[in-house]
Amino acid sequence: MRRAAIERLLPAAYQRACVPGSVLWALLDVMEALHAPDEAVLADVDALFDPYRAPDGMVTYLARWVAMDHVVASPRPDAPPPLPLGRLRDLVSHGALLARWRGTPYGMRRALEVATGTGGYAIDEPRDRPFHVVVTVPPAAAGQLAVITRIVEAEKPASTTAEIVVAEEPP
Template structure:
């Protein structure tokens, strides 16, 4: 008698994560939604400064899995930049580039033997500098111009015949117009990207994240923009790494030894040998930054390379 045929074993769709040509992680797409981003709370965490907190997502739909860029415009599918919030179907063998990582999609039943699975993606050891955004252009309040005040348009025509009155009202217009302009754009004074530089320190102090006065303006704005994100992850390994990236401008390594509880080792480039040569970060300021973002019961050892 012939044995009954056994049902074929099908494997779910798989996503291989490659870094510098080597597969460092394999995920089985047995979920309906996979979030991709820099923080550890994503389904696929990719620890790199160029990757956003919520960078992209892979969602299961009737036609298959689709990938969507979440407004970063730095996700590439087959070498083509994806438009934000525009889902794209993942074809068999599709390659998605997110920062330095390449995600290879393979449909179920056709995937090769999975590589050795690792618990977490490796921390990059190249100590890349974090590029600062360009300086914000200055946008001062417009001043009153002309030989006659625009306030004459709100008076009866009788008063427009007086040249002296037009020049006299120009004095009040030059004082009140900047104030009116500020009131009309008041939310911009409390946004990290558009607030006056003099207000950045006050806004950071409100949140308990003081700014270093020696930082360039672009770094202060970047620090303030991610203030709530830093507070959310404060006291964690990722929170310390992100604080060093923002405050010192370089990626660092944070090593935890299970044999030495409540102790970490931080490895970062020597500030005196930075590529930008800005000189706004010193060894003392780096130590102060690390001490502020570590739990009080945790000791640390700082090593410069």
């Protein structure tokens, strides 16, 4: 809030006493300076909720808002996020789509692709094992099995068991 706007809120007696060089004048300048950081945040508040413009620390919070907390959950509060920040931003931006398709093979495949940045996942439901899915991970994503396991456990239907296998490298 600008000094002049603060001054207009004061009673008339104070407004008359607020002249350059007075203590009240200096106090209003200090008040203006104290309001500046908060006003800067409020002027760009929509950036806090945009996964690609939000500050780095806010992205994990946004992931929890779109029900992706199983991906960012860690055993220790000081542990680094399990995904690079760019992947986490992508995951948050796709949160509504992923929520709509949760519990389906498409939803699981899409969540895995967005989180790992790798395509080529296969999700099979063997006929000889009802209520079981086999998720085949492409070799390029084999180093991210911890995150993949978290996503598969959260995205599969609750009554279903899951098995995760890494595909063979093509010869």
